[in-house]
Amino acid sequence: MIGRLTGTLLEKLPPTICLDVQGVGYDIEVPMSTLYALPDNGARVSLLTHLVVREDAHVLYGFATPEERMAFRQLIKISGVGARIALAVLSGMTVAELSQAITLQEAGRLTRIPGIGKKTAERLLLELKGKLGADLGAGAAHVTVDAQSDILHALTALGYSEKETTTALKSIPTGTSVTDGIKMALKLLAR
CATH class of the missing domain: 1.10.8 (Helicase, Ruva Protein; domain 3)
Known part of the structure; x- marks a missing residue:
């Protein structure tokens, strides 16, 4: 598994960036929050990554923070939620906002994200409860x-x-x- 890449940022074509790592160009899909945090082309960049292997492709996803990557990994474990939807969720809200929506069980906040319907939002709330630092405890x-x-x-x-x-x-x-x-x-x- 490729866990981190450091190299020169070659181009940004949302939601994909190209990172040159010692002469090898890696196309990496990133959430918009990570894309906005990136410096200009030509700068040195380090990203945490997650590799998804499918029948037809090997796709790298990049994240600026460990929390984003952890949230992505929790999201793709949910039945019916693939990497694209997980990326959309992280592009539509920060990890803290997602955690708050889960804690407060607010499906409406999730349904505002393109590709997330009411049933998917409710499934996300149910399955992520207690997994993203969302539970504030009892009492x-x-x-x-x-x-x-x-x-x-x-x-x-x-x-x-x-x-x-x-x-x-x-x-x-x-x-x-x-x-x-x-x-x-x-x-x-x-x-």
């Missing part, structure tokens, strides 16, 4: 997740975008009640 943490979920739903119902509400949620201290959390989030979003 008090469960109450916190419920409160955060309620705050998130309240803010989106008020017309704020998912990005705005997620950013506001990060600023709210753990253990805050739903009512206080909504008030705090509204103050943050009013700025």
Whole structure:
């Protein structure tokens, strides 16, 4: 298995890049998050990789972080989710956003990604629960997740975008009640 490649970035043709490693050009498919983090052509680049061997091709997938690669590997283990869909998921949201969607069991966030329908989103939520650092534990943490979920739903119902509400949620201290959390989030979003 090829686990890492370091070389010179030759070209970017989304979602594929070409990396020259000592005279050998490797075509590597990358999620958009990794593509945006890459420097200009001609720069030295190091990527974590995952090799998928099929009957008709050997395809390399590249990732900027170990978390992205781990999430990709968890996604492709799910029945009905291939490498293309896994790449689309990681292109549509960060690993942290995916983990939060799994923790809060929000299928709607996943269905916004092209190629992910309601059934696939529900299967992802079910099979990834507890695998992407998504579980925050039991007891008090469960109450916190419920409160955060309620705050998130309240803010989106008020017309704020998912990005705005997620950013506001990060600023709210753990253990805050739903009512206080909504008030705090509204103050943050009013700025």
